[in-house]
Amino acid sequence: MKELDEIKKLFEESLGLVKTMEDLNNLRTNFLGKSGHLTTCMKLIKDMSPEDKKSFGVGVNVLKDEVNKGIAEKQVELENLAIEKELADMPKVDLTTPTGKEKGSLHPVTIIEQRLGNIFRSMGFTIEDGNEVETEYNNFEAVNIPKFHPARDMQDTFYLNNGQVLKTHTSASQNRIMRKYGAPLKAIFPGRCFRNEELDASHENTFFQMEGMMIDKNVSISNLIYFMKTMLSEVFEREVNVRLRPGFFPFVEPGFELDCSCPYCGGKGCRVCKHSGWIELCPCGMIHPNVLKMGGIDPEEYQGFAFGLGLSRLVMMTYGFGDIRHLNGKDLKILEQTKLK
Numbered sequence: 001m002k003e004l005d006e007i008k009k010l011f012e013e014s015l016g017l018v019k020t021m022e023d024l025n026n027l028r029t030n031f032l033g034k035s036g037h038l039t040t041c042m043k044l045i046k047d048m049s050p051e052d053k054k055s056f057g058v059g060v061n062v063l064k065d066e067v068n069k070g071i072a073e074k075q076v077e078l079e080n081l082a083i084e085k086e087l088a089d090m091p092k093v094d095l096t097t098p099t100g101k102e103k104g105s106l107h108p109v110t111i112i113e114q115r116l117g118n119i120f121r122s123m124g125f126t127i128e129d130g131n132e133v134e135t136e137y138n139n140f141e142a143v144n145i146p147k148f149h150p151a152r153d154m155q156d157t158f159y160l161n162n163g164q165v166l167k168t169h170t171s172a173s174q175n176r177i178m179r180k181y182g183a184p185l186k187a188i189f190p191g192r193c194f195r196n197e198e199l200d201a202s203h204e205n206t207f208f209q210m211e212g213m214m215i216d217k218n219v220s221i222s223n224l225i226y227f228m229k230t231m232l233s234e235v236f237e238r239e240v241n242v243r244l245r246p247g248f249f250p251f252v253e254p255g256f257e258l259d260c261s262c263p264y265c266g267g268k269g270c271r272v273c274k275h276s277g278w279i280e281l282c283p284c285g286m287i288h289p290n291v292l293k294m295g296g297i298d299p300e301e302y303q304g305f306a307f308g309l310g311l312s313r314l315v316m317m318t319y320g321f322g323d324i325r326h327l328n329g330k331d332l333k334i335l336e337q338t339k340l341k
């Protein structure tokens with residue numbers, strides 16, 4: 001029994017000195033191996049008296065359990081240390097951070113909006129912000145659409161409980177901007193518009209327009225045609241022609257639908273222009289005197305033109321999107337195609 005105590009002491013001391021897996025394996029052999037301390041002890045049993053055999057046997061087994069347990073614990077401890085060391089030695093990079101390949105990009109609407117913004121800025125226009133929630137007055141009355149006018153069709157407008165509306169067109173910002181700057185003024189105001197549309201490939205309840213206004217002395221339809229032609233030629237990076245057809249909007253007089261010669265086929269006719277050679281792009285006209293008056297501008301002294309470019313349509317045309325819903329969608333594979341290189 002004295003020997004068992006010594007072996008136990010020796011084991012505890014040796015275990016304390018173990019630093020590596022190799023040390024641990026040696027320790028295991030020294031105590032549990034064929035000629036290890038415990039194995040040698042077991043061999044003594046056969047020469048003992050029956051009483052000694054029993055108590056010594058129990059003692060050996062208890063010690064064997066302790067040795068096994070001690071070795072197993074040490075093994076876990078060494079393994080953990082090895083993992084910690086490996087981690088500490090690893091380069092300090094977060095392997096989960098996205099690589100450059102997944103870099104984001106501006107949304108196609110933003111890309112085109114910024115391009116148009118630069119073109120208009122170079123022609124002396126300022127870029128204005130508009131509210132998405134507007135007063136009924138600004139959305140309708142201030143642009144000459146009185147109550148009970150058919151253009152106020154309840155089906156199309158999202159009314160809020162407080163009587164305000166989600167703006168149905170960027171023209172809703174005309175009045176604020178006229179009041180802010182007075183005349184003369186040259187401004188564009190891109191913005192999100194909302195209409196209660198039945199959704200399909202060419203109709204969304206949320207879409208983008210870009211409005212423009214130029215107000216000054218002696219502004220005429222020629223100015224309108226010049227600016228639209230210049231701007232569209234820049235956008236499509238080729239010379240385009242424009243033509244005006246009559247169009248009705250209560251806030252312009254005269255009002256037009258502006259068509260642009262198809263930038264894809266040069267007017268010869270193709271799929272994009274449905275073989276007509278022209279693309280309907282931009283309602284516009286000379287600002288109605290009532291609208292100027294409501295904006296605090298004297299129509300006897302100043303005239304102006306306004307246009308409402310269908311920004312979502314232009315984006316679709318530019319990138320060849322067949323479905324307007326992609327513009328508000330979350331399909332990154334589709335949006336990826338418009339990434340700036």
Ligand code: PHE
Nearest residue numbers: 169171249283284306307308
């Ligand atoms: N606000 C009109 C619309 O959304 C477009 C427009 C703007 C027409 C400016 C004429 C002048 O349909």
